[in-house]
Amino acid sequence: MCLGIPGRILDKYERNGLLYGRVDFGGIAKEICLAYVPEAKPGEYVIVHVGFAISRLDESEAMEQLALLREIDAAGEAAEEPQDMEKKA
Amino acid sequence: MRFISEYRDSTAVRHWLRELQNLVTRPWTIMEICGGQTHSFLRFGLDELLPKEITLVHGPGCPVCVTPVELIDKAVAIASRPEVIFCSFGDMLRVPGTKDDLLRVKSRGGDVRIVYSPLDAIDLAKQHPDRQVVFFAVGFETTAPANAMAVLQAAEAGLKNFSVLVAHVRVPPAIEAILSSPRNHVEGFLAAGHVCTVMGTEEYLPLADRYHTPIVVTGFEPADLLQGLAMCVAQLEAGKAEVEIQYSRSVRPEGNIVARRHIDQVFRIVDRKWRGIGMIPQSGLALRDEFLDFDAEQRFATADVTAEESPECIAGEVLQGHKKPMACPAFGTRCTPAHPLGAPMVSSEGACAAYYRYRRHEAG
Numbered sequence: 153m154c155l156g157i158p159g160r161i162l163d164k165y166e167r168n169g170l171l172y173g174r175v176d177f178g179g180i181a182k183e184i185c186l187a188y189v190p191e192a193k194p195g196e197y198v199i200v201h202v203g204f205a206i207s208r209l210d211e212s213e214a215m216e217q218l219a220l221l222r223e224i225d226a227a228g229e230a231a232e233e234p235q236d237m238e239k240k241a
Numbered sequence: 242m243r244f245i246s247e248y249r250d251s252t253a254v255r256h257w258l259r260e261l262q263n264l265v266t267r268p269w270t271i272m273e274i275c276g277g278q279t280h281s282f283l284r285f286g287l288d289e290l291l292p293k294e295i296t297l298v299h300g301p302g303c304p305v306c307v308t309p310v311e312l313i314d315k316a317v318a319i320a321s322r323p324e325v326i327f328c329s330f331g332d333m334l335r336v337p338g339t340k341d342d343l344l345r346v347k348s349r350g351g352d353v354r355i356v357y358s359p360l361d362a363i364d365l366a367k368q369h370p371d372r373q374v375v376f377f378a379v380g381f382e383t384t385a386p387a388n389a390m391a392v393l394q395a396a397e398a399g400l401k402n403f404s405v406l407v408a409h410v411r412v413p414p415a416i417e418a419i420l421s422s423p424r425n426h427v428e429g430f431l432a433a434g435h436v437c438t439v440m441g442t443e444e445y446l447p448l449a450d451r452y453h454t455p456i457v458v459t460g461f462e463p464a465d466l467l468q469g470l471a472m473c474v475a476q477l478e479a480g481k482a483e484v485e486i487q488y489s490r491s492v493r494p495e496g497n498i499v500a501r502r503h504i505d506q507v508f509r510i511v512d513r514k515w516r517g518i519g520m521i522p523q524s525g526l527a528l529r530d531e532f533l534d535f536d537a538e539q540r541f542a543t544a545d546v547t548a549e550e551s552p553e554c555i556a557g558e559v560l561q562g563h564k565k566p567m568a569c570p571a572f573g574t575r576c577t578p579a580h581p582l583g584a585p586m587v588s589s590e591g592a593c594a595a596y597y598r599y600r601r602h603e604a605g
Contacts, residue, residue, distance in 0.1 A: 154275060154381055154383040154384070154436060155277055156383070156435045156491070158242070158243065158245065160243075168398075170390075170394070178243070185360060185390065187390060187499070188500045188503075189497075190499065197243070199438060199491050201383055201384065201387065202330070202358045202359065203359075204386060206383065206435065206438050206439055206491075206500060207438045207492075207493075210489065211490075213489045217489070218253075221252075221253050
């Protein structure tokens with residue numbers, strides 16, 4: 153029930169005094185209430201739960217985490233290779 | 242999809258598995274609180290890839306599962322009334338009450354509708370001024386801001402034909418109930434990423450401290466879950482008990498301030514009974530006095546509804562991590578998703594449903 157899906161804000165508008173926007177989920181756009189992320193802008197990613205955006209996705213935080221992972225992995229594989237060579241030898 | 246597929250990448254998964262293997266030196270028991278995380282572990286088979294030292298136990302983080310049977314019976318009673326349009330998230334429809342469930346009410350001609358958002362129920366109330374629209378407000382803190390907004394919108398529009406049946410629960414008191422139990426064997430927690438997206442981490446600091454237990458706020462994808470476990474194991478191995486955030490792309494320590502303010506405006510904290518577990522102090526939300534006009538329990542006078550649990554269902558043991566679903570004699574035979582004895586077999590977050598879907602072949 154606490155399912156939250158990341159989607160990208162396409163536009164922002166007001167309806168019944170509430171902030172809404174169309175949010176794109178990999179090609180499917182849906183109207184989402186943006187009242188809890190009033191500062192979010194079109195183009196930004198938000199996490200959406202039962203029709204409400206509950207947070208702005210911190211892209212730099214996400215990118216940093218993923219970049220770090222790639223670095224560690226590259227380093228890890230480089231370190232493992234010579235050992236493998238030794239074993240084979 | 243962006244920000245999902247990256248976290249299902251096999252390189253990332255392999256990295257965190259290696260990391261876990263390097264970190265762990267002795268057995269640890271870790272509970273993931275959230276039923277969504279339970280399903281991810283089983284769906285992706287991650288539980289079977291973990292170092293053998295790590296035992297995962299599944300927590301009570303399934304709001305559908307812990308909604309007390311009395312409330313299901315009240316929902317059934319209200320939904321059966323001819324003037325009512327009863328709106329609910331889809332998961333609740335098959336949850337068994339004492340005699341009936343909402344799907345059967347619908348099959349008998351009751352106007353039971355599945356909605357995506359509580360605001361859809363507000364729209365229905367506006368479109369049908371001659372009918373009573375009732376929304377089943379189930380959920381943890383993640384869902385509370387949406388439901389609070391529906392009540393505020395109803396108040397602002399002066400809707401006389403909208404009410405909510407509130408079954409809201411809070412996570413930290415449930416963690417405390419588990420940690421303070423004499424039967425507790427959980428040594429570390431993965432806390433729920435979306436609950437903390439709304440609430441932040443403040444309430445978890447005294448729990449980690451008092452029970453000397455690490456709590457890592459974790460996301461829902463394979464790489465998130467394994468990184469969360471690695472962070473938790475690193476703390477356990479070092480004798481630390483801190484609150485850390487793995488799901489940092491969504492969770493800030495203070496949570497979502499606007500959303501928290503709305504929850505506080507509409508709801509107050511109350512003691513609440515959890516299905517299969519019992520009363521947990523301060524673990525629920527109820528409408529504040531100024532919003533009692535929107536309380537479905539008062540509007541439809543359901544106070545005399547009494548309920549009975551299936552004597553065969555061991556949901557309480559499963560929800561507290563004492564037993565795995567397959568330890569239940571009724572699992573997969575007398576209890577299936579189509580004919581459930583208890584709620585954890587119904588919900589897309591229920592542990593029994595996860596084992597039925599992904600591990601049934603092992604029950605043999």
